[in-house]
Amino acid sequence: MRFLPIVLIALPGALRAQAPHNAPLTDAQQIAAAVLPLPAEFRADARVLGHRAGGKELVTLRDGRGAFTCLASDPAATRFHVACYHKSLEPFMARGRALRASGVKDDQVDSTRFREIRNGTLAMPKQPAALYSLTGPLGSYDPATNTARGARPLSVIYISGATTQSTGLTATPTQGAPWIMYPGTPKAHIMLVPKM
Secondary structure: OOOHHHHHHHHHHHHHHHOOOOOOOOHHHHHHHHOOOOOHHHHOOOEEEEOOOOOOOOEEEEOOOOOEEEEOOOOOOOEEEEEEEEHHHHHHHHHHHHHHHOOOOOHHHHHHHHHHHHOOOOOOOOOOEEEEEEEEEOOOEEOOOOEEOOOEEEEEEEOOOOOHHHHOOOOOOOOOOOEEEOOOOOOOEEEEOOOO
């Protein structure tokens, strides 16, 4: 029985450490979390879009002069997910958000964007463009330490229209090696996944 008080004292702290952080994040916390996927030299100048209390639409939490736009994790989502993409991808990404907001679902989002790219009403970058993300279970982000424990990083390089022939990359997901996803489409991109 001597050890019981120690266990009872330690237990609340252990439970707190493991409990998901489901409380709404402040603007500053959303900004700090949203830029985590970026290499450090791009974080301070990134534009950040996030969510205000009760709002479903993305709003600008911080303007940026840098090369990237970052998206804070959606508080209504069932997982933690933040992503940052090069500003040249903004028309493509913004159009996807607008289509989803208007009720367009799943594959129709891409088929609509691809059609608009083909007929010249939506532009894709002419040069390679990067996207970085972190994805983890709900509660993996800890605002006190600004870490996303257990979240998996992903780096992507968009090269619109790229194919296996034009890049020399396989289209088969490969452990520890780059591969091309959606080859030959406007959203063709090289996947760089540290571990699958």
